[in-house]
Amino acid sequence: MSFWDNxxxxxxxxxxxxxxxxxxxxxxxxxxxxxxxxxVSGVGYQLMNNGCWYGTDNYxxxxxxxxxIRSPADYLMQELDRTYNDEDFEDRQSFNNKCETIDNCxxxxxxxxxxxxxxxxxKKELVKRERKNxxxxxxxxxTFSLQERLTDILPKDSPLVNVTELSPEMAKFAEFxxxxxxxxxxxxxxxxxxxxxxxxxxxxxxxxxxIPPWFHTDDEKAxxxxxxxxxxxxxxxx
Numbered sequence: 001m002s003f004w005d006n007x008x009x010x011x012x013x014x015x016x017x018x019x020x021x022x023x024x025x026x027x028x029x030x031x032x033x034x035x036x037x038x039x040v041s042g043v044g045y046q047l048m049n050n051g052c053w054y055g056t057d058n059y060x061x062x063x064x065x066x067x068x069i070r071s072p073a074d075y076l077m078q079e080l081d082r083t084y085n086d087e088d089f090e091d092r093q094s095f096n097n098k099c100e101t102i103d104n105c106x107x108x109x110x111x112x113x114x115x116x117x118x119x120x121x122x123k124k125e126l127v128k129r130e131r132k133n134x135x136x137x138x139x140x141x142x143t144f145s146l147q148e149r150l151t152d153i154l155p156k157d158s159p160l161v162n163v164t165e166l167s168p169e170m171a172k173f174a175e176f177x178x179x180x181x182x183x184x185x186x187x188x189x190x191x192x193x194x195x196x197x198x199x200x201x202x203x204x205x206x207x208x209x210x211i212p213p214w215f216h217t218d219d220e221k222a223x224x225x226x227x228x229x230x231x232x233x234x235x236x237x238x
Contacts, residue, residue, distance in 0.1 A: 002103050003041075004048050011110050013129040017122050018113055028063075033113040036071040039064045040109055043080065044102040051095065058084045072108035076101065190228070192221045194236045200225055201233075 001007045003015055019041070022034035029035040039060045046055035054061070061084065064077045083089045093101075114122075192200075199212045215222045225232060 002099065003106055004044060004099075008103065008107075011107050013126055013133070014114050014118075015106065015110050017125050017129075018110065018117065021122065022113075022117060028067075031117060032067070032069045033071065033116045035067065036064070036069055036073055036109050037106070037113055039069075040073045040077070040102070040106055043077075044106065047095075047098055047102060052091075053080055053098065054084055072112050073105050076105050190224065190232060190235065191218075192225050192232060196221065197225070197232050197236050 001009050003012065006012060006016075008015065015037070018034065018037060022031060023029055023038045029038055042060035043053055046060070047053055049055075058081065061077050061080045064073070065081055083091070118126075196212065196214060200215070203211055215225070
């Protein structure tokens with residue numbers, strides 16, 4: 001996860017807010033703090049797209065130094081300028097290490113810029129994004145939890161159902177699915193018919209072709225065959 005993949009684990013939202021508001025599409029920024037983000041990002045862009053710090057020239061580093069910017073990126077940018085002008089310098093740093101260096105530098109620059117430039121509207125936007133991310137994470141965890149419940153509920157020989165592929169109507173049942181070992185087979189209150197059970201059993205055993213269509217269209221039958229598979233087997237097969 002990194003800024004270049006738009007999924008940095010801790011600072012992506014701050015970076016996006018600052019870049020969108022304070023870095024113009026063309027030309028220099030009005031604030032040195034935003035200019036630091038623009039130029040360090042430029043170094044990162046050259047690295048990701050050309051495999052080296054500089055690209056075809058040393059533009060981003062030269063701009064940083066010529067403007068007299070002072071930021072947490074000072075050491076990196078000055079070192080890059082020194083090595084660029086050193087004809088005898090042999091770069092032995094791996095690409096992955098360079099990527100990590102840029103990401104770490106940008107974290108420091110983003111924090112510094114945020115403290116200097118962020119106003120109330122920026123902070124409100126950050127809270128809004130963080131809440132949205134929290135909801136997305138909560139939904140992903142809920143889906144994973146439901147999948148685990150299905151794993152525990154389904155008979156050992158039954159194929160695992162991916163809850164994310166169920167219909168909305170079917171998915172709402174998954175949360176409340178639980179085995180019901182007590183059942184009076186003599187009353188025969190099953191909704192799954194013997195033919196449907198045999199159809200499901202054949203699909204389960206051979207693993208060929210699509211799952212019986214009623215499994216996706218009839219939530220009650222789908223729930224029953226997952227929760228009461230053993231009872232259905234005892235009733236129809238013994």
